[in-house]
Amino acid sequence: MYMKKLTRPVVCNMDEPIVRTESGLLRGRIVEDTYIFRGIKYAEAKRFHMPEQVKPWDGVKKATVFGPVCCEISTRIAFDEGVIPHYYLPQDENCQYLNIWTQSPDKNAGKPVMVWIHGGGYSAGSSVEQFAYDGENLSKFGDVVVVSLNHRLNALGFLNLSKYGECYKYSGNAGMADIVMALEWVRDNIEAFGGDPDNVTVFGQSGGGGKITTLLQSPAADGLFHKAMMMSGVFQVTSDVTVEASQRIADLTLHHLGIPGEEIDQIERIPYYELARAAHRATEEWQKESGKGFMWAPVFDDDYYRGHPMCGGFREETKHIPIVLGSVLGEFTNNYNVVLAEGSKNDWSNELKDRLLKEKYGDSADAVVSAFIKAYPEKNTVDALYIDKFMRKGNIDFARIRAQSGCADIYSFLFSLECPINSGTVPWHGAELPFLFHNAEYIESSYIPGVTERLQDMMSGACVAFAQTGDPNHSGMPEWMKISPDTDTVMIFDRESRVCAAHDTELMELLPDIPFGPGFFKISEYDLGGGPVDPLD
Numbered sequence: 001m002y003m004k005k006l007t008r009p010v011v012c013n014m015d016e017p018i019v020r021t022e023s024g025l026l027r028g029r030i031v032e033d034t035y036i037f038r039g040i041k042y043a044e045a046k047r048f049h050m051p052e053q054v055k056p057w058d059g060v061k062k063a064t065v066f067g068p069v070c071c072e073i074s075t076r077i078a079f080d081e082g083v084i085p086h087y088y089l090p091q092d093e094n095c096q097y098l099n100i101w102t103q104s105p106d107k108n109a110g111k112p113v114m115v116w117i118h119g120g121g122y123s124a125g126s127s128v129e130q131f132a133y134d135g136e137n138l139s140k141f142g143d144v145v146v147v148s149l150n151h152r153l154n155a156l157g158f159l160n161l162s163k164y165g166e167c168y169k170y171s172g173n174a175g176m177a178d179i180v181m182a183l184e185w186v187r188d189n190i191e192a193f194g195g196d197p198d199n200v201t202v203f204g205q206s207g208g209g210g211k212i213t214t215l216l217q218s219p220a221a222d223g224l225f226h227k228a229m230m231m232s233g234v235f236q237v238t239s240d241v242t243v244e245a246s247q248r249i250a251d252l253t254l255h256h257l258g259i260p261g262e263e264i265d266q267i268e269r270i271p272y273y274e275l276a277r278a279a280h281r282a283t284e285e286w287q288k289e290s291g292k293g294f295m296w297a298p299v300f301d302d303d304y305y306r307g308h309p310m311c312g313g314f315r316e317e318t319k320h321i322p323i324v325l326g327s328v329l330g331e332f333t334n335n336y337n338v339v340l341a342e343g344s345k346n347d348w349s350n351e352l353k354d355r356l357l358k359e360k361y362g363d364s365a366d367a368v369v370s371a372f373i374k375a376y377p378e379k380n381t382v383d384a385l386y387i388d389k390f391m392r393k394g395n396i397d398f399a400r401i402r403a404q405s406g407c408a409d410i411y412s413f414l415f416s417l418e419c420p421i422n423s424g425t426v427p428w429h430g431a432e433l434p435f436l437f438h439n440a441e442y443i444e445s446s447y448i449p450g451v452t453e454r455l456q457d458m459m460s461g462a463c464v465a466f467a468q469t470g471d472p473n474h475s476g477m478p479e480w481m482k483i484s485p486d487t488d489t490v491m492i493f494d495r496e497s498r499v500c501a502a503h504d505t506e507l508m509e510l511l512p513d514i515p516f517g518p519g520f521f522k523i524s525e526y527d528l529g530g531g532p533v534d535p536l537d
Contacts, residue, residue, distance in 0.1 A: 019105050019192045024057040028100075029064050034136050035102050037193070039067035042149070042185040043096040043178060047268045048161055048171040051096060051181040067097025069126035070153040073276040083421055083445035084430060087128050093156060093272060096178055098149040098185070099127060101135035102194045109194035112201065112467040114138070115186060115225070116148040119206030119233075119430070122175060122296040123154045130433065137438040141457075142464030145195035147186060151178035155279035156272075158296045159253065160246035164264040172246050172299030176214055183215075183224035201227040201467040203324075205433055209233015214298045216318045217306045227470055229463065231326040231436070232429055234394040240300040240308050245286065249294075252282035310398060319407040322470040324462075325395045329416040330426035331388035344423035345382050353382045360385055364510055371507040376416070378496075383418075386426040389511040396488050396508070404485040411472055411482050413462075413491040417455065421445040432493070435459040451495055459493055 017035050018027050028037035040063050043051035071091045102111070116133060118125045127133065127148035135146030151157065157175020161168035170177060187197045202225045204212050209230035215221040216228065256278035259266045267275065283294045300307045306315060348356075357365045372384040392414065399410050415432035419425045421444075434440035438460040440452045462472035462480070472491075473480050478499050480491045488502045 017105050018060060021189045021192055022056075023054050025060040026063040027060050028105075031136065033103065034140055035100075035105050035193070036136065037063040037100040039063055039065050039097050040100065041067070041096060042098050043181040044094075045096060045152070045174070045178070047093060047156065048159065048168055048174060050170055050174065051178050053181075066099065066128050067150065068092035068095050069129075069150050070095040070156060071272050071276070072124050073154050073280055075124070083419070083425075083428065084434065084443060085131050087126075087131070089126065089128065093152070095150045095152065096181070097127075098147055098182055099135070100193050101139040101146040103139060103143050104194040105192065106194050107191045110196040110199075111143060111145050111194050112199050112464070113145045113147060113186060113190055113195040113197070114463070114467050115183065115200060115202045116146065117179065117202060117204035117208035117211050118148070118150075119204065119208045120153070121207040122158055122210070122298070123207075125153070125207065126150050130430070132430075132434040132437055132439050132443065134437065134439060138436075138460060138463070141438045141460050142467070144464055144467055145190060145193055147182075147190070147195075149179065149182040151175050151182065154296050155253070155275060158241070158246075158298065159250055159279060160241075160243065160299050161250050161264065161267070162243075162301075163247050163250070164261055168264075170301075170304050172241070172243075172301065173218075173304045176211065176218060176298055176305065177220070179211060179215065180218065180220045180224065183221060187224055198226070199467070200225045201229065203229035203231070203436075203463070204233060205231040205430060206233055210235075210297075213308065214305060216321065217309060217315055218304060219306070219315075219317070220304060222317050225321070227322050227466060229324040229326070229466065231432060232328060232331060232391045234325060234398045235390060240305075240311070241294075241297045243299060243301055245290070245292075245294075246299045248289075249279070249282045249286050252285050253278045256281050310401065314402060314405050314407060319405065322408040322466070323399075323402065323410045324413065324466055324472055325399055325410065326413040326415065326432065327388065327391040327395050328427045328429060328431055329383075329388065329414060330386045330431075331391050331429045333386050333388050345385075346380055346424040348382060356382070356385055361510075361512075368507070368510050371504075371510050375504040375507050378494075379416075379418075380424075383426050387507065387511060389508055389513065392504070393508050399483045400485070400488065403483050409470065409482040411466075411480055411491070412489065413480075413493055416492055416494045417448075417451075419445055420448055432459070435493070436463055455493060455495075455497070458497060462491075 018025055026037060028035055041054050044054055045051040066089055068090045071093055118127050118129060127150050139146045152175040158172055160172030190197050202212050210233045212228050212230050287294050298305045361368045369381050369384050395412055399412050402410050415427055417427055419427055419431060434443045434446045435456040436459050438456050440446040440456040446452060458477045461474045461476050465474040466472040478497060481489045481499060483489050490500055492498050
């Protein structure tokens with residue numbers, strides 16, 4: 001049994017509640033004291049076209065079962081399946097569904113709204129992919145309305161066919177347009193679920209954090225959210241796809257499908273996996289031509305999407321939005337990269353530690369260890385093998401530039417709690433999510449008696465406080481100071497949480513950069529969508 005939660009008694013009423021949305025009546029269910037609505041259709045869309053509002057209906061529609069998730073070019077068992085179990089739901093291009101957890105479907109309740117945007121890069125994942133994403137406990141703990149959503153991914157969401165007709169003008173950003181449509185649905189309907197449409201926080205991890213960065217730079221999303229939390233989604237380098245590259249990939253895709261440009265509408269009807277195979281081969285061919293790596297991502301067209309702020313600066317229209325940035329101590333460079341043939345890392349001999357550190361850092365090994373001890377005096381020095389720079393340095397640079405640009409308050413955190421699996425594991429990419437959703441005590445790999453309960457109260461409490469006021473501070477934690485233009489202040493969430501200023505500057509300077517390209521994708525093919533296996537071969 002992965003989750004203790006599954007063993008609890010559940011009191012479920014499927015006869016109510018019924019709420020009225022702009023399109024019609026919906027029936028959800030009550031589980032204990034939480035009102036849950038699953039599989040709400042927020043938009044319709046033809047392949048490669050912009051989403052449209054759903055048509056009104058008569059009678060009462062059931063909203064009790066999760067809707068289909070987006071088709072994936074290939075669906076692997078996730079790299080972190082062994083530590084955070086996943087849901088694998090039916091896939092369909094018709095995937096524009098959202099889910100809601102609330103404590104009161106009273107239109108006058110005015111509760112803060114938290115909209116979860118899932119990870120998986122722009123290629124994979126779903127709103128319910130991980131057990132950790134379940135919004136019931138966060139809604140109950142913080143008395144907030146939690147929303148999660150699916151949207152188009154990979155070639156379905158980001159293949160740029162704009163040169164083949166005006167109707168495809170924004171096909172390279174269709175996946176982001178789905179998210180914008182979901183936020184418009186929240187604006188227009190969330191009062192019926194007890195939420196305040198003028199107090200919406202978007203929060204997401206990995207690709208979800210990247211999508212929020214894109215929303216900040218997309219005029220279509222202006223005014224649809226008021227605060228933002230991005231976890232492990234701000235990289236050292238940007239992932240924008242240029243118009244030229246995206247159009248070349250579209251040309252190659254059509255070539256592999258045997259579709260002439262004058263018959264472009266055929267691409268809307270071919271089976272998905274034929275499209276997926278052609279698009280994958282097109283990206284492989286483009287990588288050989290250009291010598292660059294590729295991941296599906298928003299197209300920087302300077303229209304729908306104005307480009308990553310680290311390149312062109314932050315838009316004036318979103319400078320007023322307060323932000324929380326977070327990352328994890330290990331991210332992708334954790335224990336999965338070392339064969340644990342000799343037992344737990346905490347039991348390794350000094351000789352083995354020294355050998356592994358020198359193999360990884362060469363002549364810099366002693367300096368790295370020294371800087372690591374200064375930054376994390378409570379940690380085992382072997383953990384220096386697993387320190388992430390890619391996300392952490394990205395957060396530092398993003399926060400500094402935003403603070404220097406006269407933007408609203410920005411806060412940063414680092415999750416460094418050693419997890420109990422394998423007798424001690426440096427936290428991995430996504431390890432903080434059960435704590436943010438107040439689900440950590442139900443997931444075995446996260447559970448440390450007495451520690452987990454306290455830390456998830458602290459972290460979930462910070463999320464709720466931020467959603468309420470734009471300030472994550474609350475009475476159950478050390479004072480979390482915002483970042484200033486010249487000081488990198490970070491909240492370190494651990495057994496004993498603490499606030500530091502520039503605690504790891506020396507360490508970040510010593511750690512080698514991770515190249516962004518085909519080699520990088522090998523770190524986590526699942527999350528960043530690089531080099532998928534051909535599903536038809």
